[in-house]
Amino acid sequence: MSQQVLQMVKINKSFAGVRVLRDVDFDLQAGEAHAVVGENGAGKSTLMKILAGIHRADSGQIVWKGMPVEMPTPASSLRLGISMVHQELTLAQHLTVAENLYLGREPLRQKQLGIISRRSLFRQAEQLVHENHFDLDPSAIVLRLSIAQRQLVEIARALAAESEVIIMDEPTSSLSAREAEEFFQVVRRLKAKGVGVIYISHRLEELHEVADRITVLRDGQRIITTPFHSIEMSEIIRHMVGRKLSAMFPKREAKIGEEVLRVENLSRAGVLHGISFSLRAGEILSVAGLVGAGRTELARAVFGVDRIDSGRIFLLGKEIRLISPSKAIAAGMGYLTEDRKVTGLALNLNILTNVTLSNLKKLVSFGKINLREERKVAGQYATRLRITTPSLRQKVLRLSGGNQQKVAIAKWLFAQSKVIIFDEPTRGIDVAAKRDVFELFVELTRMGAGILMLSSELPEILGMSDRVLVMRRGKIVGELDPRHTNQEEVLRLATLGAERAA
Amino acid sequence: MKSSSKIQTLKASVEHFLPFISVLVLMVALSLSTPHFLTWLNISNIIRQHAQIIIMAVGMTFVIVSAGIDLSVGSMMALAGICGTFLMTAGVPIPLAVLGGCFAGLVCGLLNGLLISRLKIPPFIATLGTMQVFRGLVLEITKGLPVDEGIPRSFGILRNGNLSDLIPIPFFDLIPIPLVLILLICVLASLTLRYTRLGRYSYAIGSNVEAAHHSGIRVGTYIVLIYAVCGFLAGLAGMIEFSSLVSGQPTAGVGYELKVIAAVVIGGGSLMGGEGSVSGTIAGALLMAILLNACVHLHISDYIQQIVIGALIVLAVAFDQLRKRKMAGGGV
Numbered sequence: 001m002s003q004q005v006l007q008m009v010k011i012n013k014s015f016a017g018v019r020v021l022r023d024v025d026f027d028l029q030a031g032e033a034h035a036v037v038g039e040n041g042a043g044k045s046t047l048m049k050i051l052a053g054i055h056r057a058d059s060g061q062i063v064w065k066g067m068p069v070e071m072p073t074p075a076s077s078l079r080l081g082i083s084m085v086h087q088e089l090t091l092a093q094h095l096t097v098a099e100n101l102y103l104g105r106e107p108l109r110q111k112q113l114g115i116i117s118r119r120s121l122f123r124q125a126e127q128l129v130h131e132n133h134f135d136l137d138p139s140a141i142v143l144r145l146s147i148a149q150r151q152l153v154e155i156a157r158a159l160a161a162e163s164e165v166i167i168m169d170e171p172t173s174s175l176s177a178r179e180a181e182e183f184f185q186v187v188r189r190l191k192a193k194g195v196g197v198i199y200i201s202h203r204l205e206e207l208h209e210v211a212d213r214i215t216v217l218r219d220g221q222r223i224i225t226t227p228f229h230s231i232e233m234s235e236i237i238r239h240m241v242g243r244k245l246s247a248m249f250p251k252r253e254a255k256i257g258e259e260v261l262r263v264e265n266l267s268r269a270g271v272l273h274g275i276s277f278s279l280r281a282g283e284i285l286s287v288a289g290l291v292g293a294g295r296t297e298l299a300r301a302v303f304g305v306d307r308i309d310s311g312r313i314f315l316l317g318k319e320i321r322l323i324s325p326s327k328a329i330a331a332g333m334g335y336l337t338e339d340r341k342v343t344g345l346a347l348n349l350n351i352l353t354n355v356t357l358s359n360l361k362k363l364v365s366f367g368k369i370n371l372r373e374e375r376k377v378a379g380q381y382a383t384r385l386r387i388t389t390p391s392l393r394q395k396v397l398r399l400s401g402g403n404q405q406k407v408a409i410a411k412w413l414f415a416q417s418k419v420i421i422f423d424e425p426t427r428g429i430d431v432a433a434k435r436d437v438f439e440l441f442v443e444l445t446r447m448g449a450g451i452l453m454l455s456s457e458l459p460e461i462l463g464m465s466d467r468v469l470v471m472r473r474g475k476i477v478g479e480l481d482p483r484h485t486n487q488e489e490v491l492r493l494a495t496l497g498a499e500r501a502a
Numbered sequence: 503m504k505s506s507s508k509i510q511t512l513k514a515s516v517e518h519f520l521p522f523i524s525v526l527v528l529m530v531a532l533s534l535s536t537p538h539f540l541t542w543l544n545i546s547n548i549i550r551q552h553a554q555i556i557i558m559a560v561g562m563t564f565v566i567v568s569a570g571i572d573l574s575v576g577s578m579m580a581l582a583g584i585c586g587t588f589l590m591t592a593g594v595p596i597p598l599a600v601l602g603g604c605f606a607g608l609v610c611g612l613l614n615g616l617l618i619s620r621l622k623i624p625p626f627i628a629t630l631g632t633m634q635v636f637r638g639l640v641l642e643i644t645k646g647l648p649v650d651e652g653i654p655r656s657f658g659i660l661r662n663g664n665l666s667d668l669i670p671i672p673f674f675d676l677i678p679i680p681l682v683l684i685l686l687i688c689v690l691a692s693l694t695l696r697y698t699r700l701g702r703y704s705y706a707i708g709s710n711v712e713a714a715h716h717s718g719i720r721v722g723t724y725i726v727l728i729y730a731v732c733g734f735l736a737g738l739a740g741m742i743e744f745s746s747l748v749s750g751q752p753t754a755g756v757g758y759e760l761k762v763i764a765a766v767v768i769g770g771g772s773l774m775g776g777e778g779s780v781s782g783t784i785a786g787a788l789l790m791a792i793l794l795n796a797c798v799h800l801h802i803s804d805y806i807q808q809i810v811i812g813a814l815i816v817l818a819v820a821f822d823q824l825r826k827r828k829m830a831g832g833g834v
Contacts, residue, residue, distance in 0.1 A: 305716065329718035343716050346709035348776045357706055358717035360699055368697045411717070 011060035033197040038217035052084040053077035083158030084167040098125035098138035148179035184209040241487040249463035257281035260450040266311030279450040286461040289471035295454040303335040334417030347397040359415040381410040402433025458487040521785030552791040553680035554739035559765035561735035569708035569775025570625040576755035577636035582607035583740025587750035591652040604737040611733020615726030650749030660745035692780040708775025768818040
């Protein structure tokens with residue numbers, strides 16, 4: 001085949017004593033698209049970030065066009081010719097497309113004074129866009145572009161920097177089907193130009209559009225690298241999942257009671273389509289799905305953060321109309337958000353304040369907050385949840401991720417919610433804290449709460465829940481019994497949908 | 503581990519009380535350098551002269567804690583004060599007219615709050631606008647002339663009087679009425695910030711408005727309340743200001759917003775929200791007031807006074823930033 005541009009040899013990396021990459025080998029040819037797949041935490045992103053210079057490998061070797069090179073920094077990686085198109089886009093939104101393409105490399109009219117030649121800036125941008133058949137207007141302001149167009153700008157920027165390797169991290173996760181189709185065209189043209197593409201995706205079904213080879217990572221190790229046409233989809237999934245369920249999950253005897261939450265035909269244009277389900281006291285109902293399947297959107301709609309277009313929500317048998325977070329909480333619902341730092345916790349306030357925030361009225365008599373009572377109950381939760389902190393007056397900002405998560409959970413315990421939505425409850429917390437969180441689930445359900453758990457971690461979905469709903473593109477595509485299913489089946493349903501999975 | 507955390511708490515409380523410590527150090531230094539400083543007359547004069555700033559700064563504390571800003575306090579003070587004096591010229595008894603002035607301020611504050619919470623206008627812009635609107639209104643309804651005809655002389659008691667003017671008891675002639683008002687408002691505001699939902703939610707909204715919303719707090723309603731408190735106190739400040747000359751001055755309060763914001767910031771309030779306290783604000787306001795007073799006694803020119811106050815603001819915030827950076831560095 002064509003020549004090898006890049007080789008990574010025996011890459012190792014640990015974070016805080018946890019091995020996340022173990023002797024991983026990887027290579028890329030000019031003009032090929034090499035797909036990298038694996039479950040969350042398999043090490044895909046870390047491997048790519050090492051290549052882009054964001055993380056530094058502990059050991060290993062990177063070979064660029066046959067020459068061993070130093071472990072890259074972000075600047076040296078770009079100089080070599082490696083660009084990363086980020087999941088969270090990194091453009092200067094108020095500038096034009098052309099200005100973004102040449103940011104930091106503007107053509108100058110007068111070198112000493114640094115006067116930019118706008119004319120050649122736009123001419124160069126025009127030429128680049130034209131040569132690559134990009135549907136972009138160089139004079140458009142980035143802020144006004146769609147997500148798909150912004151992604152094109154990122155790719156064009158990589159080309160403007162004359163990159164020979166472009167890393168794409170979940171490039172289609174926020175694109176519509178039509179936009180994705182156009183995007184694949186772009187990738188094919190890049191390949192034809194001789195650019196090597198590393199393609200990270202959760203959407204296995206789209207890989208056949210672009211991938212020449214595929215590498216499967218699992219638990220920080222490379223499992224297999226093979227030409228894409230020589231492997232079956234089911235085999236890829238089997239390689240991805242591989243391991244057994246660990247003893248991570250506490251046993252629980254579910255005593256399932258009355259229905260506590262019922263959602264009927266919930267829709268939100270472009271995001272959720274006709275979602276119906278019910279949740280009962282003492283039950284853990286999980287929602288599985290890929291990135292962008294609409295899980296968080298579902299939680300936000302049920303909790304009243306986002307407006308819904310149609311559908312009804314019943315809590316403890318009573319319909320809640322025009323739902324809002326304050327109504328949802330008053331009716332007995334709690335929502336542990338996916339991103340606790342952005343939407344869950346008031347970081348520069350202390351533990352006490354955060355724990356009692358959503359049910360403060362319980363501590364108020366005649367308009368006065370009973371601070372002694374507040375200290376007492378917050379102290380009880382801190383002990384029960386094993387929150388490790390020198391003082392309840394510690395700012396939440398200064399706690400570890402696991403302890404922050406426990407504070408966020410304590411908040412909903414204190415609110416005595418009957419229905420609690422947990423969105424990615426174990427994201428970014430260590431193993432011991434995970435175990436604590438699961439034990440809490442057991443206790444909550446024993447006390448008669450219903451739990452709706454949204455998670456990307458298949459083992460915890462299968463290990464903890466009574467029923468599993470699978471979402472794909474804003475719809476529920478199936479309901480599974482975790483005792484009679486396995487990760488392959490869930491993943492197949494989530495990637496391919498009901499029709500093709502059957 | 504234990505002892506280091508003890509040192510940390512000690513350090514934290516020293517930092518917390520820094521504005522007060524600065525006030526005390528300054529007072530001691532001044533008492534030593536001039537015999538005119540530490541007299542009851544001088545101290546009560548400082549209180550009388552700065553009562554309106556201190557009271558407005560208390561209201562601004564709520565606003566800044568909730569990550570807002572109110573640039574319209576100076577104009578609100580004038581507009582509300584003029585409304586109060588109009589009531590007096592119409593024959594309304596003084597106490598009721600004073601309350602009327604406060605109420606006019608409250609209405610102005612409600613308007614600010616509604617612009618910010620309902621129309622989603624950033625507080626800086628909304629109050630920049632109303633600052634002009636309120637000032638224009640005052641000038642229009644007074645035609646730019648002072649309101650003084652028919653105002654009873656006894657209105658002057660509000661700022662110039664002593665407690666003995668209301669309750670004739672010995673020693674009460676030593677207690678300026680503005681001091682009583684300041685103490686009352688500080689205690690009430692402190693308790694509100696600490697013990698009520700309004701106070702607690704101000705911190706929560708200022709710290710993370712998204713989290714507050716997700717916690718079921720009706721953020722919009724509380725924002726309206728916060729600005730209303732600020733307006734109410736601006737109204738009271740206006741009445742105190744106008745009582746000094748027993749007349750309503752339509753141009754009063756120009757530039758006060760910056761002094762008021764400075765007091766909160768020097769007292770440890772953060773414009774990013776979630777931080778600030780009534781006691782800190784009082785200390786911040788007193789620090790400025792005493793420095794100005796000191797400049798007078800030490801015969802330092804007006805020009806230098808401005809430099810001193812400006813430097814104080816910059817130093818106070820620089821210190822605060824330094825402390826935060828150190829904390830972030832040492833944190834988990």
